[in-house]
Amino acid sequence: MLTDFGRVLAFFLVGVLFVGVVLLLARLIRPHHPYEAKNRPYECGEEPIGEPWVKFNIRFYVVALIFLIFDVEVVFLFPWATVFAQLGWFAFLEMMVFIGILLVGLAYVWVKGDLEWDKPQPRLPHLERPQPVAHTAVGAREEVTV
Numbered sequence: 001m002l003t004d005f006g007r008v009l010a011f012f013l014v015g016v017l018f019v020g021v022v023l024l025l026a027r028l029i030r031p032h033h034p035y036e037a038k039n040r041p042y043e044c045g046e047e048p049i050g051e052p053w054v055k056f057n058i059r060f061y062v063v064a065l066i067f068l069i070f071d072v073e074v075v076f077l078f079p080w081a082t083v084f085a086q087l088g089w090f091a092f093l094e095m096m097v098f099i100g101i102l103l104v105g106l107a108y109v110w111v112k113g114d115l116e117w118d119k120p121q122p123r124l125p126h127l128e129r130p131q132p133v134a135h136t137a138v139g140a141r142e143e144v145t146v
Contacts, residue, residue: 062114073102 041048080087080095109115 059114059117063117066109066114070102070106073098 041052076098077095080091084091
């Protein structure tokens with residue numbers, strides 16, 4: 001008799017064997033006629049231009065992650081809203097705390113500037129060019145503003 005773990009192992013082995021047989025069968029049956037246009041990368045019907053290793057701005061990923069976080073958190077509002085009448089005031093206050101935490105997070109990313117597409121570069125005073133100094137006499141200096 002197989003134990004519970006033996007059944008799981010047998011099920012796993014049958015699954016791996018099935019996938020392997022299907023992939024091998026597909027490789028034997030499929031037509032294989034490669035040509036140059038087939039092997040080029042496909043970019044939404046456009047001809048690819050330039051190198052594929054283009055550096056993307058990290059803000060795209062940050063905005064996408066912020067959207068994903070808030071989108072998933074808003075999903076928690078729907079089950080609460082469907083049973084709101086049965087839950088009472090305590091559940092209402094809990095949801096207000098939850099929404100308050102989300103608003104604090106939104107305010108944080110807003111103040112930090114992560115929601116801006118064109119974020120200005122910070123001006124660092126130690127990296128600015130010093131103003132030129134003109135010498136008028138030995139030991140005396142006069143500053144020239146440009």
